[in-house]
Amino acid sequence: MLDISKLKPGQTIVEDGELYLVLDTVFNKQARGAMKVKAKVKNLRTGANVNLQWNGGSTVEEAHVDKIAVTYSYDTGTDLVFLDCNDYSPFEIPKERLEWEKNFLSDEGGLEVNIRSYEGEILDVILPDKVALKITECEAAVKGNTATSALKTAVLETGFEVKVPLFIEDGEVILVNTNDGKYAGRA
Template sequence: MISVNDFKPGITFQLDGNLYVVLTAQHSKQGRGQANVKAKVKDLRSGATTIKSFTGGDKVQKAHIETIAMNYLYNDGTSAILMDEVTYEQVEIPLKRLEWELNFLVEGAKVKVRKFENEILDIEIPLNIELEVAEAFDAVKGNTTTNPQKKVTLTTGFELEVPMFIKQGDIIIVSTEEGKYIGKGKK
């Protein structure tokens, strides 16, 4: 058992037959009342993100999740195909579980696959990842007064706002949590 007071990003737990990973946790105490914990959690089976509220001192069942280093090979239209770096065993994960992560995956990317007992749940990708800009659009007139930004499309098809100096072919660092530009990468 694990106390909800110990929640921090990355902790996995079981609740009502579901498996969750904590994305963020906020502890609050008001007056003489009991502390409350609000946690933004991701359901590891469905991929859905929700906010769960707990009373301080509540305990939940710890989920022992195994992580295996794998390489992303390709997307066959219904599943993502990954290969174990050690055994060369290939696994498939339904795309609906990886909707957000697919915005940042390129062939050969190193990821960690989360596994509970013999059930493959989802993948864990690095917090920041370097990707190539496939298309850089011109800035929209009127958006150039303060902190000028323009829209670009990455090689994965993901679109985001970047500073004006970024051009097609540049490598940029993107936050995989928020999908935002962090900085310029190395070629």
């Protein structure tokens, strides 16, 4: 058990049978009142962000989550297949659980990611901060259209659309931020 006053961002906890990742904590101590601890947490099974609150002196169960280094291999149509970097054992994860992540997983495979698991249950895939993807389709730049921040739409090899600067062309490889899906530079 973990004392609630020791709770930090990045820790995983079990509360009411649900598995949470702590995103932020706030400790509120008033003059005569008992300390209250508020935490913004992410449910690792559903992906929902919620707020939890405890009184000082409470304890919470700490969860030991494993991170497994894997490489993205291929798409079966219903599942995405990852291979363990150590023993090449496959992990199949249903595509509907990885709606956001599949925007950054190229059909060529080979991207190294981490799988987060708890007691054998696969929770999610942790992508690198930035990935390099090839542009397959790009709007033509309109000359003189630089009055505002000049951006155009480009379609990546995964089908994901991203706004890029006017100088980017078809066939180029760019870096895309996996947290917000925005252009991060040339690769």
